[in-house]
Amino acid sequence: MRETVTAKDVAKLAGVSQSSVSRVYFEGASVSEKTKKRVKEAAEELGYRPNVYARSLITNQSKIIGLVMKGVQNPFYAQALKRFSSLFKKHGYSVLFVYTNNDEIQQEDVETLLNYNVAGVVVTDATMLFSVGEEFKKNNIPLVFFNRKLSTENFYSVCCNNIDASRSIAKYLLSKGASELVLITGKVDTSTSIEREKGFCEVLDHQKVPYRIYNSDYTYEGGYHTAMTVLKEKRLPSAIFVANDIMAFGVIDALRKNGVRIPEDTKIVGFDNIDMASWPAYELTTWEQPIEEMINETVDYLMNEIASYTGLVRDIEVDGKFIERKTT
Amino acid sequence: MRETVTAKDVAKLAGVSQSSVSRVYFEGASVSEKTKKRVKEAAEELGYRPNVYARSLITNQSKIIGLVMKGVQNPFYAQALKRFSSLFKKHGYSVLFVYTNNDEIQQEDVETLLNYNVAGVVVTDATMLFSVGEEFKKNNIPLVFFNRKLSTENFYSVCCNNIDASRSIAKYLLSKGASELVLITGKVDTSTSIEREKGFCEVLDHQKVPYRIYNSDYTYEGGYHTAMTVLKEKRLPSAIFVANDIMAFGVIDALRKNGVRIPEDTKIVGFDNIDMASWPAYELTTWEQPIEEMINETVDYLMNEIASYTGLVRDIEVDGKFIERKTT
Numbered sequence: 001m002r003e004t005v006t007a008k009d010v011a012k013l014a015g016v017s018q019s020s021v022s023r024v025y026f027e028g029a030s031v032s033e034k035t036k037k038r039v040k041e042a043a044e045e046l047g048y049r050p051n052v053y054a055r056s057l058i059t060n061q062s063k064i065i066g067l068v069m070k071g072v073q074n075p076f077y078a079q080a081l082k083r084f085s086s087l088f089k090k091h092g093y094s095v096l097f098v099y100t101n102n103d104e105i106q107q108e109d110v111e112t113l114l115n116y117n118v119a120g121v122v123v124t125d126a127t128m129l130f131s132v133g134e135e136f137k138k139n140n141i142p143l144v145f146f147n148r149k150l151s152t153e154n155f156y157s158v159c160c161n162n163i164d165a166s167r168s169i170a171k172y173l174l175s176k177g178a179s180e181l182v183l184i185t186g187k188v189d190t191s192t193s194i195e196r197e198k199g200f201c202e203v204l205d206h207q208k209v210p211y212r213i214y215n216s217d218y219t220y221e222g223g224y225h226t227a228m229t230v231l232k233e234k235r236l237p238s239a240i241f242v243a244n245d246i247m248a249f250g251v252i253d254a255l256r257k258n259g260v261r262i263p264e265d266t267k268i269v270g271f272d273n274i275d276m277a278s279w280p281a282y283e284l285t286t287w288e289q290p291i292e293e294m295i296n297e298t299v300d301y302l303m304n305e306i307a308s309y310t311g312l313v314r315d316i317e318v319d320g321k322f323i324e325r326k327t328t
Numbered sequence: 329m330r331e332t333v334t335a336k337d338v339a340k341l342a343g344v345s346q347s348s349v350s351r352v353y354f355e356g357a358s359v360s361e362k363t364k365k366r367v368k369e370a371a372e373e374l375g376y377r378p379n380v381y382a383r384s385l386i387t388n389q390s391k392i393i394g395l396v397m398k399g400v401q402n403p404f405y406a407q408a409l410k411r412f413s414s415l416f417k418k419h420g421y422s423v424l425f426v427y428t429n430n431d432e433i434q435q436e437d438v439e440t441l442l443n444y445n446v447a448g449v450v451v452t453d454a455t456m457l458f459s460v461g462e463e464f465k466k467n468n469i470p471l472v473f474f475n476r477k478l479s480t481e482n483f484y485s486v487c488c489n490n491i492d493a494s495r496s497i498a499k500y501l502l503s504k505g506a507s508e509l510v511l512i513t514g515k516v517d518t519s520t521s522i523e524r525e526k527g528f529c530e531v532l533d534h535q536k537v538p539y540r541i542y543n544s545d546y547t548y549e550g551g552y553h554t555a556m557t558v559l560k561e562k563r564l565p566s567a568i569f570v571a572n573d574i575m576a577f578g579v580i581d582a583l584r585k586n587g588v589r590i591p592e593d594t595k596i597v598g599f600d601n602i603d604m605a606s607w608p609a610y611e612l613t614t615w616e617q618p619i620e621e622m623i624n625e626t627v628d629y630l631m632n633e634i635a636s637y638t639g640l641v642r643d644i645e646v647d648g649k650f651i652e653r654k655t656t
Binding site for chain 2: 049075081089138249254280
């Protein structure tokens with residue numbers, strides 16, 4: 001076991017009471033400048049480090065945000081992780097990174113978050129049982145779904161306006177003369193995939209333009225294999241809307257490998273506008289998710305709820321924009 | 329402030345002392361089965377959650393590993409983050425993710441790690457002042473440099489055998505008939521880039537084969553721009569060794585955009601073997617870093633040192649293997 005300098009040691013050296021030492025380090029406590037100076041000097045001499053755990057026990061608050069993520073290998077989420085971490089640091093919060101390898105948050109992860117008494121939680125590409133969410137609510141721990149919505153609509157969520165965006169994509173492809181289309185979905189049970197399908201198909205149904213839907217999984221490999229399936233049917237569509245960028249790269253690679261020219265033989269549109277979408281290997285036309293704005297909305301909500309918990313529930317949607325490149 | 333059920337409440341309901349409640353929840357403490365049962369029942373009824381902060385204060389240990397990372401947008405590190413998180417979870421540890429946007433770990437990050445009394449630290453693509461490392465040592469907190477070495481050799485590190493690997497790459501390219509070569513380095517002050525340069529140049533010097541070195545930065549954009557510089561000199565080498573994969577993609581894209589055929593006009597070798605290296609868009613010949621083995625070595629060391637601190641210092645090197653694809 002490690003030997004640690006305690007508040008008691010500092011109090012002794014400074015010639016003050018132990019509670020005076022505590023008051024120096026815990027926010028909001030009143031303490032005289034003279035005592036503060038004596039305590040700080042003694043603390044420095046002894047190498048005393050105020051214990052965040054002790055502070056947490058007293059204030060019943062931690063300076064930790066739980067960040068739940070599955071698809072860290074999708075550049076969209078890697079970028080989100082980077083920005084969330086930077087921004088939370090600015091606000092004085094650390095990130096407890098919870099990797100979940102199931103689509104649904106596992107009970108042990110929930111236990112971890114509750115045990116560390118996290119100040120707030122961000123859930124990215126994962127789902128959650130209703131009862132689990134209730135546990136956080138019971139403990140007044142604010143929680144945001146980032147780039148996901150739960151169908152129960154009982155939580156705060158921050159997403160791109162996926163329906164409007166995919167309507168725009170459909171209209172754009174029709175304006176480019178597309179007459180038979182394919183939609184390659186993401187994971188079928190995710191809100192993003194459901195909404196992107198809804199907006200896209202709504203416009204095509206309205207215009208009575210034929211289309212086919214292929215379900216995939218938001219991964220490069222999924223996109224690649226789904227494109228191979230499309231190719232096997234020997235009916236190349238005039239355009240394909242792929243529900244995210246990383247999957248669109250798989251589609252493009254599979255088509256090119258089979259001699260399909262893009263955009264001459266078929267047009268491709270992705271979704272996200274991750275950095276790679278602008279690489280010369282792809283130059284993908286896509287919809288830019290306003291990731292910075294989405295993250296700001298998420299962090300602002302959490303900071304407000306941490307300061308004063310209201311349990312506010314709302315679905316925030318931000319617009320993003322269309323980025324035209326060379327695949328259309 | 330949140331209302332929390334305390335050990336005192338549980339003790340009262342169970343009709344036992346508060347220290348009995350503590351003994352039920354703190355590892356290694358002796359307590360009768362009867363007491364255990366009464367406490368667990370009372371805890372469930374009240375919704376009591378043993379506080380990890382209280383436990384940490386008593387045992388002076390936490391179940392948190394600090395993971396310091398800069399390049400989370402490089403798929404190599406995203407993959408490492410995923411595997412580290414999974415493996416630490418299996419061992420009962422959570423990950424405090426510390427994103428550093430400087431090459432050197434910032435003092436505030438060090439404070440965070442020390443304040444949370446982390447059980448151990450993994451530093452990936454970042455450097456650290458000698459004095460900072462000493463702070464962890466003073467607190468008996470084991471620390472591993474993952475995919476990095478410090479020149480002071482005063483810390484445990486786990487790397488690929490970069491020198492041997494880059495020697496093999498040089499020999500391979502010579503065996504393929506390369507007669508004038510280019511090396512595109514990573515960040516010049518990183519141990520990985522220094523060692524990859526050392527092994528590569530050693531073989532070429534020995535064989536008296538001419539080569540040029542261009543310094544870059546381990547990013548796609550860096551690779552792209554460096555390749556443009558190489559092209560401007562109008563002396564296309566017969567082969568280019570690029571110090572990591574993501575930078576190699578930038579090199580390939582820049583060359584292709586300028587009509588250079590790969591591997592006909594020049595051969596390209598990368599380093600890492602990230603998933604993307606096998607994508608049809610690149611099919612990159614590269615050196616596979618044995619990431620799983622490297623992570624296992626790192627986690628094993630940390631778990632041993634957490635169980636019983638020895639302060640062991642060693643540079644662990646694992647081999648990896650050559651992966652031949654279509655860019656050579």
